[in-house]
Amino acid sequence: MDLIHNLKEVFEIDAKIKNDFQIEVEAKKELVSSILLYLKNQHGFIHLDHMSCVDWIEDEVFELVYIVWNPNTKKTVLLHTKIDRNKPEMENIDTIWDQANTYEREFREMYGIEFPGLVAEREFILEGWTEMPPMRRDFDTKKYAEETYATRPGRENAEDVREKIIKRTGEEIPDFAKKYSRD
Amino acid sequence: MSNKINTIGIPSEEEIKKAQIDFSPRCTAAGRVNDKETQKMVEYILNFARKHSLFVLAYGTGCGAIEIPATMTSRYDAERFGIRGAATPRQADVLLITGYLSTKTLKRVIRVYEQMQDPKYVIAFGSCTINGGMYFDSYNTIKALDRYLPVDVYIAGCMPRPESVIKGFIKLQELIQNGNAGNGECYRDNLDWYRTNQQKIIKNWDFPDEYNW
């Protein structure tokens, strides 16, 4: 295919055909913005579908995925890149697509990835958040929730409690529900 | 028995009372005696009128707001019980909390509740408001609403269907008629307790210091 050949020629990267509509590319983080610009201007991938981030805590990397779409050929390119988890920094691409600004703000808040030159309020979805960015996998959300929010004591087993409720409230089990009785 | 509450099965009545006292010592309206004999006649008539004209604030959070159109429209037609919408907090009697509340939303909800005029009632929908529901381990949603706002009626379910919603409203009407609903005054009296709980989780607190709404 033309695109795959050109990518090899210009950037020396190997693109894989995933299926009829998707092409997968893996690149170094320095190349990402040039590849995206190249795809947009030369190959008609004018639409940024989505950006997402995966936390590979075992490999100490964040994986960023850029998904761009060509409305004429209906093809999608998935561009993967890996950045260091301990010093997460990535190039700002909101000069190529304005909507990237919103995604990058979210990454900054939820994963703590810095985008030098990104012009946006630091506070986005969370308000007054002082802990570690909550989408990172080493953030223990259950522990945090238990410490922060009051919990109500609850049942600890799966006993059929309808008899007891009936006795207490004087209600009756309706006929249709009787067949679900455990005994 | 140890003083740990309900470890096995359903708690007994005493245990529930104890848990309620431990957990939510304020604003449990139940217990006020206000039946026809002891109540003043004016109160009785007022309560009768109030119970048949419940103006519900058109506000929804979480998944449950989707049940409201179904409850209000022709299939279930909640208006036959006198339940209808109101546009602003100052015109409304009932505040519906229709699902999980993030701390960000909670701040707005408290503000809305405080703007409502007495008598005001709160109905909380779904397991999320009762014990966190499927958001029990979320870093950003509260798990027990009655710590932060006085709640009159809880409706169980995830999400409760319009039938249960209407049943909840009828329960509220019952409480109103008996004079057991409406915790605005109690909320004001125990403001310190509520404020402590609220401020613990709302980090960027910028409410006015005094009760001045």
Ligand code: SF4
């Ligand atoms: S109880 Fe269920 S339906 Fe209701 S807000 Fe929670 S998750 Fe959504």
